[in-house]
Amino acid sequence: ERTGRALRRFGKKIFFVVNKIDTPKNEDLLADFYQLDEDLYPVSAEQGLGVNDLLDEVVKNFKQEEGDGKNECGRIIRIAIIGRPNVGKSSLLNRLLGEERVVVDEEPGTTRDSIDTELQKGSQNYLLIDTAGIRRGAKSATKVERYSVQGAMRSIERADICLLLLDAVEGL
Numbered sequence: 001e002r003t004g005r006a007l008r009r010f011g012k013k014i015f016f017v018v019n020k021i022d023t024p025k026n027e028d029l030l031a032d033f034y035q036l037d038e039d040l041y042p043v044s045a046e047q048g049l050g051v052n053d054l055l056d057e058v059v060k061n062f063k064q065e066e067g068d069g070k071n072e073c074g075r076i077i078r079i080a081i082i083g084r085p086n087v088g089k090s091s092l093l094n095r096l097l098g099e100e101r102v103v104v105d106e107e108p109g110t111t112r113d114s115i116d117t118e119l120q121k122g123s124q125n126y127l128l129i130d131t132a133g134i135r136r137g138a139k140s141a142t143k144v145e146r147y148s149v150q151g152a153m154r155s156i157e158r159a160d161i162c163l164l165l166l167d168a169v170e171g172l
Helices: 002-008 030-036 051-060 089-097 143-158
Strands: 013-019 040-042 077-083 115-121 124-130 161-167
Touching: 013 030, 013 051, 013 089, 030 040, 040 051, 051 089, 051 161, 077 089, 077 143, 089 115, 089 124, 089 161
Parallel strands: 013 040, 013 161, 077 124, 077 161
Antiparallel strands: 115 124
16 A cells, blocks of 8 residues: 555556466455555466556556557657565566566566566567566665665656566565
8 A cells, every 4th residue: 555655646547467477366365455555467477378468458448549650659668667675576577578588587686787578469568677676674685785776766756657566575
């Protein structure tokens, strides 16, 4: 709830994506997330489950002008993928791209700088922004982690849409 309020101050469209929903057992974990009172998009980035539905919903939010294939602003749509460390941000990016473009590792902190990757779907161009993990308790964070979080916040500011990725196993 607090995360949603904090993100709304940026004035961006936010999609609450719950990752690691890859078994019927994990579907039960979604119940905790409904207290956010937001539309949820359950996915398994690793297996690709729900990713196409998520992308369809993201695209629906941009009105197409008749015949020219451009969004209402006539420019590339910038989508920031944000969340805590190790929720699957880079895995989701790779799944959206259909190839292993960015490094995925179980070790937190693999992504330190935001990584911009272009994607074209039909006639629309997108800029997908993989960000470093953002965690609460930054007082104990290292200088590198604080710098990474600042970069992620700048990515949120320049994005048109934010995909907040949540880990179903970790819960809220």
